[in-house]
Each structure stands twice: as structure tokens, then as C-alpha cells.
Amino acid sequence: MSETGTQTRAKRTARIGAGRLYQNRWMLAAAIVAVLVVHFLGSTSQWVTAAAVLALVLFALVAPRTPAAKRMADAAARVERSPLDRLSGEKLAAAVADPLIIFDRDGAVVHANAAAQRAFGAIRPEVPLLLMFRAPEMQALIEGALAGGNGPQGADYIERVPFERVYRVTAYAVERGTGLFVLAFRDQSEARRIDRMRADFIANASHELRTPLASIAGFVETLRGPARNDANARDQFLQIMQNQTGRMARLIDDLLSLSRLEMKPHVKPGGRVDLRQTVESVIASLAPLAADTGVVVDREFGEGSFEVEGDRDELFQVFQNLLENACKYGQSGGRVIVSMRHSMEGGEPEIEATVRDFGPGIPAEHIPRVTERFYRVDLETSRAQKGTGLGLSIVKHILSRHNGRLSIKSELGEGTAFSVHLPAR
Incomplete structure (x- = not known):
């Protein structure tokens, strides 16, 4: 038992004893008074003395308690009936949301809470932990x-x-003398996923910016050297340098749009938008783009x-991205239907x-990932169409802010349909 626990129990015992002593002091006082009365009266009869003492003791036993004594007794009773005294280890483990396993000196399971059973x-009980967790790091920890x-x-x-879950596991002894130990699991899967997404995002953004910058730097060097006096090459x-700077500008605009959306994910827009007009x-x-790509x-x-x-500008951006993608990537179908x-x-x-196109379609394995940042079904086609890989990610964030959702249906050779679902006003 710990030093703190010993001190707590000592204080509790002292309070209980004080209460009982306070209740019984009438008995002691009565006995003393009886002896004094008999002594001063000068009675020589032992029976009279004994009768007097007995009478006063009985009076003390039936005498009403003083308010102070009653409060002391009630406090002692409450200490004895403390809820912590009746709280079991199993109930404490059940209240923990994370997986928790209690084991003994032999490494055998004593108790596992509901979260551990689900995970x-x-x-x-009595199953050896070393047989349950065979990973080297868990063996060393136990x-x-x-x-x-x-x-x-x-x-x-x-x-x-x-499915893959990442835990931070802590092992420690419950208390000296109990012979029990605890394995506590803290789920780190979501934090790891966010860290991985952040690292991927930085890597992809750096790559997308580095490519046009390298191209521009190469052409500048050429223009200052061999092509200095070549008008056609210049x-x-x-023209290529202008296209690359335009690509970087679009990428930066999309990154800023994503940043603004992520700064206010829980702020719901409260405007009134006529979706047909938008x-x-x-x-x-986008009529000029449709004409250039031959799409009706x-x-x-x-x-x-x-x-x-909702916010009209954000919803405009949603349908602009969807219709622009349909015209660019579904132009082989020659037709787009907006319903x-x-x-x-x-x-x-x-x-x-x-927004439905009649182009080549999207393979089924790519559909769950097309809204990820910088994810492209066909990298070369996307770059040829001046895509940044962020359009559908922006669409998903805007719809999430509007309590909406995006559904995608596609069949190879028959086209793709992107459907926006928004709560009706």
C-alpha cells in the first residue's frame, strides 16, 4: 500500500474513534459523578453505591446525543460508506474508453475491458499476454x-x-503488493494518418512547384546563351515560360482556396443561393472552353x-470545377449533360x-481516391489539361461546409457522373 493510502486510512480511523469517544463520554462522566455522590453522602453500604453507579450509567446510555456528537457520528458513518470503497477495478476499467488489459506476475490476463475486447x-482470463502479442516490441514491453x-x-x-491501427502502449505496475500490472493502449491511427497526409501534401506541392520553376530556369539560361539572337526560339x-507561370499561379490559387476552406470548416454559410441561376x-x-474542346x-x-x-461564390467554384473537368477529360464523348x-x-x-460526361470513364479502383489532394488517374493527361490535382479536393471541402456530399458513378467507355447533393432550403 502506498504512503498516501496509509495516511488516509489512519485519518479515517482517528475520526471514527473520536466520534465514538465523544458519544461515550456521558457514560464516563456518569460513573465519576455516581462515585463522588456516594462518597460525599458518606454511605457505607456497598449496595447503595453500586445502585447509584448503575442508575447513572443507565441514564447516560439513554441520554440524547448532543448535536455535535451526532454530527461527528454521521461524518464517521459517511467516511465508512465512501463510494470509492465500493468501486471495483473492473468498473474503473469499464469506464476507460481506450483498450485496457490487467495482468498478473505470471503475465496472464486478469481482466480486459470492453474496448480491449472490441479491438x-x-x-x-488467464491467457498469457506473450502469446497474444507476438510483436517484438510488445514482448519487450511486457x-x-x-x-x-x-x-x-x-x-x-x-x-x-x-485493418491497420497504430497504438501507443504503456505498461506499469498497479501498486506495490498487489502483483498486478496494466497495459494501456492509446489509439494513434488518426494522428498518424493526418501526419502522413501533411507530409504527402508538402511533398506533392513542392514537386508541383519545382517542375515549372526548373523549366523556367532552363529556358532563361538558354535565352541568355545560345538562343540570345534567335527570334523564333525566343x-x-x-510562350512556354508563360504557360508554366500560369500553371504555378493556378496551383497557388488552389492552395490558397484549400487553406481558406480548412480555416473555417465548422462555419456554415447562411446565404440564400438560387442553384439553377448559379x-x-x-x-x-465556360462556353469558350466547351467550344474549344468540341463539347455540347x-x-x-x-x-x-x-x-x-450557402455561399454563392463557393458553389460557383464547385460547378465550375466539375464542368471544366467534364469538358477537358470527357471531350471524346462530345457531350455533357447538366441536370x-x-x-x-x-x-x-x-x-x-x-454533371455527366461521355468520355473514357474512371476505373473503379480510382474512384475512392479522386478527391484526395494531387491524386490523378492519368498524370500525363492531367498535366496536358493544365490540371493541378486539387479541384475535386476543393469541391469536397466546400460541400462538407455546406452539409452536402459528392457521389461519383463511372463506367469505362461510357463516361462519368459527378452528383452534388445539397439540403433543400
Whole structure:
């Protein structure tokens, strides 16, 4: 038992004893008074003395307690009935949200809470931990705890079945004399995923900026050297340099858009937007691109009002990205259909706006990842179309801020349909 626990129990015992002494002091006082009364009266009869003492003692026993004595007794009773005295280790373990396993000196499981049962399957008592966790880092952690290492010990552990989870595991002794130890698991999977995404994002952004910068630097060196007096080469190189600077400008604009969206993910826009009018404006603004790519844009709008709550500029950006992608990557189909209808697909009234092309389509294995930053189905085609790889990621963030969602349906050789679902106003 720890020193703190010993002191707590000593104080509790002292309080209880004080309460009992306070209650019984009437008995002691009565006995003393009886002896004095008999002595001063000068009675020589032992029976009279004994009777007097007995009478006063009985009076003390039935005498009402003073308020102070009653409060002292009640406090002592409350200490004895403390909820912590009745709280078991199993109840404490069940209250912990993270997986927790208690084991003994032999390394056998004594108890596993519900979170541990969900994370690692059924864990039976008396099962050796060294057989459950065969990873070298876990073996070393358990053996170090059993050997009596100084303080808590920690290790990183990866559980790969049924899916990969990363835990920070800590092992420590419960208390001296109990012979029990604890394995506490803290799930680090989400933090690791975010760190990996951040590292990938920085690497991809650096690569996307480095490529045009290297191209521009090479052409500048050429223009200052061998092509100094070559007018035709100069015009050609300057055009390429202009295209590369435009590519960097688009990339920076998209990065800034993502940054602004991520700074206010929980701030819901409260404006009123006519989605039909917004989509019509997008179609009109991209008419030159549709003409250049040989794509005809058809409309299939349903009846009724198509009003939603949101930010018009952000929703304009959503449909601009979707329609621009349809014209660029689906131009082989020669046609794009923009449709809008009311739906109850999500259980609540919503507006479904779909941009469908008739191009080559997207392979099924790529669909879950197309909204990731810098993810491209075909890298060469994307760069040829001056894509930054951030358009669909921006779409996903904007729709999330508007309580909406994006669904994608595609079949190879038949085209792709991107559907925006927004709550109806």
C-alpha cells in the first residue's frame, strides 16, 4: 500500500474513534459523578453505591446525543460508506474508453475491458499476454514491466487485422503488493494518418512547384546563351515560360482556396443561393472552353425552385470545377449533360445536381481516391489539361461546409457522373 493510502486510512480511523469517544463520554462522566455522590453522602453500604453507579450509567446510555456528537457520528458513518470503497477495478476499467488489459506476475490476463475486447477480439482470463502479442516490441514491453522496470514503459504497436491501427502502449505496475500490472493502449491511427497526409501534401506541392520553376530556369539560361539572337526560339521559349507561370499561379490559387476552406470548416454559410441561376452562370462562363474542346452542354432541369443555403461564390467554384473537368477529360464523348432535380435519397429533402460526361470513364479502383489532394488517374493527361490535382479536393471541402456530399458513378467507355447533393432550403 502506498504512503498516501496509509495516511488516509489512519485519518479515517482517528475520526471514527473520536466520534465514538465523544458519544461515550456521558457514560464516563456518569460513573465519576455516581462515585463522588456516594462518597460525599458518606454511605457505607456497598449496595447503595453500586445502585447509584448503575442508575447513572443507565441514564447516560439513554441520554440524547448532543448535536455535535451526532454530527461527528454521521461524518464517521459517511467516511465508512465512501463510494470509492465500493468501486471495483473492473468498473474503473469499464469506464476507460481506450483498450485496457490487467495482468498478473505470471503475465496472464486478469481482466480486459470492453474496448480491449472490441479491438483485439475475445480475451479470456488467464491467457498469457506473450502469446497474444507476438510483436517484438510488445514482448519487450511486457517482459520489462514484469521485471520491475522503473516507472511506466512505452512502445508503439501496430495491429494489422482486420485493418491497420497504430497504438501507443504503456505498461506499469498497479501498486506495490498487489502483483498486478496494466497495459494501456492509446489509439494513434488518426494522428498518424493526418501526419502522413501533411507530409504527402508538402511533398506533392513542392514537386508541383519545382517542375515549372526548373523549366523556367532552363529556358532563361538558354535565352541568355545560345538562343540570345534567335527570334523564333525566343518566342517559343517565352510562350512556354508563360504557360508554366500560369500553371504555378493556378496551383497557388488552389492552395490558397484549400487553406481558406480548412480555416473555417465548422462555419456554415447562411446565404440564400438560387442553384439553377448559379449553374447557368457557370455554363455561360465556360462556353469558350466547351467550344474549344468540341463539347455540347445540354441542360435537364426539373420543375420548381432550387434554392439552397450557402455561399454563392463557393458553389460557383464547385460547378465550375466539375464542368471544366467534364469538358477537358470527357471531350471524346462530345457531350455533357447538366441536370438538376429534387430528391429524398438521403431521407431529407435535397437538391441533386449532376454533371455527366461521355468520355473514357474512371476505373473503379480510382474512384475512392479522386478527391484526395494531387491524386490523378492519368498524370500525363492531367498535366496536358493544365490540371493541378486539387479541384475535386476543393469541391469536397466546400460541400462538407455546406452539409452536402459528392457521389461519383463511372463506367469505362461510357463516361462519368459527378452528383452534388445539397439540403433543400
